[in-house]
Structure formats: structure tokens, C-alpha cells
Amino acid sequence: MHNQKDEDSVNKAQGRPQAAEESQVVDKVRVESEVGQNKVEAFVLIGDRELAAVKDRVQELLATPATPEQIDVVNHQLGRYPRGMVAVGARCVCGNPLAVVTRPQLEDGTPFPTTCYLTSPEAVKAVSRLEANGLMTDWNAELGSDPDLASAYRRAHELYLAFRSALAHQLGDDEGHIAGISAGGMPKRVKCLHALTAQSLVMGPGVNPLGDRALGLVHQIFDSQVCRCARPWTEAYREENR
Numbered sequence: 001m002h003n004q005k006d007e008d009s010v011n012k013a014q015g016r017p018q019a020a021e022e023s024q025v026v027d028k029v030r031v032e033s034e035v036g037q038n039k040v041e042a043f044v045l046i047g048d049r050e051l052a053a054v055k056d057r058v059q060e061l062l063a064t065p066a067t068p069e070q071i072d073v074v075n076h077q078l079g080r081y082p083r084g085m086v087a088v089g090a091r092c093v094c095g096n097p098l099a100v101v102t103r104p105q106l107e108d109g110t111p112f113p114t115t116c117y118l119t120s121p122e123a124v125k126a127v128s129r130l131e132a133n134g135l136m137t138d139w140n141a142e143l144g145s146d147p148d149l150a151s152a153y154r155r156a157h158e159l160y161l162a163f164r165s166a167l168a169h170q171l172g173d174d175e176g177h178i179a180g181i182s183a184g185g186m187p188k189r190v191k192c193l194h195a196l197t198a199q200s201l202v203m204g205p206g207v208n209p210l211g212d213r214a215l216g217l218v219h220q221i222f223d224s225q226v227c228r229c230a231r232p233w234t235e236a237y238r239e240e241n242r
């Protein structure tokens, strides 16, 4: 398993800003039974057309792999090197990465379940503020009492797994160790809004109801269509290449 603690303590020791990663906790509880060796699970809430759309999205992302400049900027955003970053999954109108796509298995073989990762410091801050306001408690209660929301949220979980599965297939990565594990607490709990908003940004609206909702709530301070970057792309890029 990816050792989050070690990486964080290294960051602390070197006085680097804390990575957004620490709050993007992964739900390690296996909620789905595995079907066979590498077959992740049977999707019950997504149809063939949706699966095809997810595969198209993955192809589209992999067609423009992360450039060294983008990796440098994300390195600066997170305060650590973005291991396994294969593509920028969403960009600000200025061009800055907002969320990145990480391969299911890092270069050294470490399984990495958090495929969609929020990197924009402005977005991370806005979403952290929502979490600090205790929103997740309300949303967890809502998931328990609203079957439609619960179903839409489980569908988001399946779409997340389908996305990663398509990515693993394209890259030849093994997903065996992270089978059935998505992110952010899905499919039953809300544990990390950063992970949910990252999915919404990477996969688009209509995929994750709570990620979409979080983005709606913060739109006056963070909006992918309005650049409020402290370091817009051209400036960030220039500074990284000085």
C-alpha cells in the first residue's frame, strides 16, 4: 500500500507545505466482493453506453499525457512530486492543472486507488472550508435517508471504478490490490470532499452528485471557468523554469 504517513512526515521534515493528499483519504474497506482474479466487479448501475463514455474519456486523457511543465507545476501545487501522474484531468481556464489523473499502479508497483486527485491550491482550500464547516456529517445523514441520493452516489463509485479499470487496461497496470476501492468514502460514506470534487472535475458534471454539489457551493471562491489562481499558468510555468 502507498505509504501516506511516511511521505507526509518527509514533507513535514523538509518544511514543505502539506500535500493535499493527506486529506484525500482512501476508503480502504472493501465493499464489493471480487469476481475472479482481475475482474473488478459487475456494475449494476451503469450501462454499456456509460461505460463506453468512460473509456472514451480515458482515451482522450491519455492522448495528451502530462508534460514536464505540468508535472513541475503540480509538484509546486502539492509540495511534493506527483508520482504516477499520467495526465492533467481538469484545467483552469488559464491552463493550470486543477486535478490530475494518477495511474492505478505507481512506477515501483505500489497500488494507488486515488485516481482523480485535486491539486489546485485554491480548490483544495475552498473544499477544505466546506469540510471544516461540518458538511460531511449532514451529507452522510442524507445518504442514509435519501435512497435516490444513495443510488446516485453508488453509481459515482461504479463510474470511478470503471474509469480506473479503463486506465489500468490502457496502461497495463494491475488493480488486484485495490479492487472495489474507490475514493472519498464511496460508495456508502462521505469522507473526503476533495476526492469527490476531483472526480467531478475530471469526469464532468452528472457523475458524482456530491462532488457536483460541493463545486456548486464553492463556486464564488473556486470555479474552473473563472481563473482565480494565485499563480496563473503562464506565471507558474515561468517560475518553475527559472
Ligand SMILES: [Zn+2]
Residues within 6 Å of the ligand: 092, 093, 094, 095, 096, 226, 227, 228, 229, 231, 232, 233
Ligand atoms: Zn487559473
